[in-house]
Amino acid sequence: MNDRKHLSGREFERLLEAIRGCRNEVLDRSLILLMFRHGLRVSEACSLVLEQVDIESRILHVARLKGGLSTTHPLRGHEIRAIKAWLVERARMKAPGRSFFLSEQRKPLNRSTVNLALRKYGEKARLPVAVHPHMLRHACGFALADQGADTRLIQDYLGHKNIQHTVRYTATNPARFEKLWR
Numbered sequence: 001m002n003d004r005k006h007l008s009g010r011e012f013e014r015l016l017e018a019i020r021g022c023r024n025e026v027l028d029r030s031l032i033l034l035m036f037r038h039g040l041r042v043s044e045a046c047s048l049v050l051e052q053v054d055i056e057s058r059i060l061h062v063a064r065l066k067g068g069l070s071t072t073h074p075l076r077g078h079e080i081r082a083i084k085a086w087l088v089e090r091a092r093m094k095a096p097g098r099s100f101f102l103s104e105q106r107k108p109l110n111r112s113t114v115n116l117a118l119r120k121y122g123e124k125a126r127l128p129v130a131v132h133p134h135m136l137r138h139a140c141g142f143a144l145a146d147q148g149a150d151t152r153l154i155q156d157y158l159g160h161k162n163i164q165h166t167v168r169y170t171a172t173n174p175a176r177f178e179k180l181w182r
Helices: 009-019 025-038 042-046 077-092 111-124 134-146 151-158 167-171
Strands: 059-062 071-074
Touching: 009 025, 009 111, 009 134, 025 042, 025 059, 025 077, 025 111, 025 134, 042 111, 071 151, 134 151, 134 167, 151 167
Parallel strands: none
Antiparallel strands: 059 071
C-alpha cells in the first residue's frame, strides 16, 4: 500500500460512494463529509456538540484542539442535507446528551469507531491507500489549495497556529504558478 497522507478529490468521492447502502450510512455520510469539508481532526469531530451546528444560520462553530484557532465556517447545501438526515436519525434514537455524533449504543462516537469505518469504506472503494481520519483533514487542505486559496486563508480555516503546518498544501500546488510568465 501507498503511504500518501491525503485523498484526492476523486478518491474522496469514491469514499462517499462506498457508504451508500451501509447500515450507518446517514451517520457516516454526515461525519465524513463534515470532517473533509471543515478539516476536522477525528477528536474534533467526535467531540462536536449540538450547539456547534447551526443549520438555521448555516454555520458550524469549529472548536479546534491542539491550541488551534477556533473558527466559524459556512455550511453548504449538501452538508445541510446530510446534517438534517443525521439529526432525524439521531432523534429516532432518543439520544441523551449534547454530543452531535453518536454510536448505535447512543454514546458519543469515539476515535476507534471512526478509524474502523474509514478503513472499511476505503477498502470497499478499492482506494490505493489505507484510509485513516487525518487523511480527510489533509485532503481538505489540498482541495482548498487546488481552488486557489492562499496559505494564510488555509491556515485560518484549518486553525493552524504555525503556518509551517499549512505550507505543504500550497507549496506543491502547480496552480499557484499559473499566472507566471504570461
